[in-house]
Amino acid sequence: AIPALVEITKNGTGRAREDAACTIWNLAHGNAENPVSIAAAGAIPPLIELAKNGTSGAKEAAAGALANLALSNADNKDS
Secondary structure, three states: OHHHHHHHHHHOOHHHHHHHHHHHHHHOOOOOHHHHHHHHOOOHHHHHHHHHHOOHHHHHHHHHHHHHHHHHOHHHOOO
16 A cells, blocks of 8 residues: 555645645554555655645645654664
């Protein structure tokens, strides 16, 4: 499912891209495996693109997804 969501963030319609980013945002929270799968599926570049150039809703969802991905990365946590 994650690769399909990433594809939608790249090539979907405006609303579909926003919905896919929102779903990625939710998947990236509270699960140790999902953020790794999301990053491995190539989600970060299209999320950055949406955060820069999407609709206001897409920008919010993409930023939330990127924040959850960053916060879930063990390398970003204090030791």
